[in-house]
Amino acid sequence: MIEVKGLKKYFKDVEALKGIEFHVGKGEVLGLLGENGAGKTTTLRILATMLKPDGGTIVLNGKNVVEHPQEIRKNIGILFGGESGIYDRLTARENIAYYGELNDMSKEDIKERIEHLAKIFNMEEYIDRRAGKFSKGMKQKVAIARSIIHNPSIMLFDEPTSGLDVGGARIIQQFIQTCKEEGKTVIFSSHTMSEVEKLCDRVAIIHKGTIVESGYIDDLKQKYEKDVEDLFLELVGEK
Numbered sequence: 001m002i003e004v005k006g007l008k009k010y011f012k013d014v015e016a017l018k019g020i021e022f023h024v025g026k027g028e029v030l031g032l033l034g035e036n037g038a039g040k041t042t043t044l045r046i047l048a049t050m051l052k053p054d055g056g057t058i059v060l061n062g063k064n065v066v067e068h069p070q071e072i073r074k075n076i077g078i079l080f081g082g083e084s085g086i087y088d089r090l091t092a093r094e095n096i097a098y099y100g101e102l103n104d105m106s107k108e109d110i111k112e113r114i115e116h117l118a119k120i121f122n123m124e125e126y127i128d129r130r131a132g133k134f135s136k137g138m139k140q141k142v143a144i145a146r147s148i149i150h151n152p153s154i155m156l157f158d159e160p161t162s163g164l165d166v167g168g169a170r171i172i173q174q175f176i177q178t179c180k181e182e183g184k185t186v187i188f189s190s191h192t193m194s195e196v197e198k199l200c201d202r203v204a205i206i207h208k209g210t211i212v213e214s215g216y217i218d219d220l221k222q223k224y225e226k227d228v229e230d231l232f233l234e235l236v237g238e239k
């Protein structure tokens, strides 16, 4: 469960977030939409405890993020787009295990969990090969496995499919669907309206640091009598 109220963030004199509010329930996927610079990454980085908020409250699974960062971190998985950040010199297993260690998992738990993840993501053949020569899709799977080594109940995705080909994007989309089916609480930001429509229950549209609209996709389509892309452009377009 994610509950965000009055979230503010300043970067020097730039007010990046001006009182963001939204909630996401267990087993729900919230799509965070907004044009470049709207504040999506800043919001997600604050939720992930990578950045401190300047105002407002964030409660994850009943716990305040600012008061319990350590505990919260154990319940969060992060998959941010762009470079996968996989170490070429390490094997897939070592890359994944490293994140397990960062999350204070025991050696046995890490071993067991990697066996399981290698099986479900079909990585058994290359789990002990160095990642340097992996295809993008293979690296993508390692990045996914790494993000859930500690079996978090909350997953944060920031443009996870950006720059991927159709196959790579499909792997990620299926993973998000699985997270939902497993009852995780999911937020994901994207500029691709088709994948937002496919994966999200609700969307929140962020514009210049403020949520300008949110709701179930079907309800919003009815309210505006437009598809998601057109209503998005109407809400964030300069009028």
Ligand SMILES: Nc1ncnc2c1ncn2[C@@H]1O[C@H](COP(=O)(O)OP(=O)(O)OP(=O)(O)O)[C@@H](O)[C@H]1O
Pocket: 011, 014, 016, 034, 035, 036, 037, 038, 039, 040, 041, 042, 043
């Ligand atoms: N570390 C930083 N230092 C200064 N300003 C920042 C920093 N991070 C973000 N900002 C500013 O905060 C605002 C929101 O940026 P943010 O990265 O959250 O946008 P975004 O919605 O993720 O955009 P995009 O779709 O381009 O990824 C922008 O004005 C940006 O310039």
Ligand SMILES: [Mg+2]
Pocket: 040, 041, 042, 158
């Ligand atoms: Mg961003």
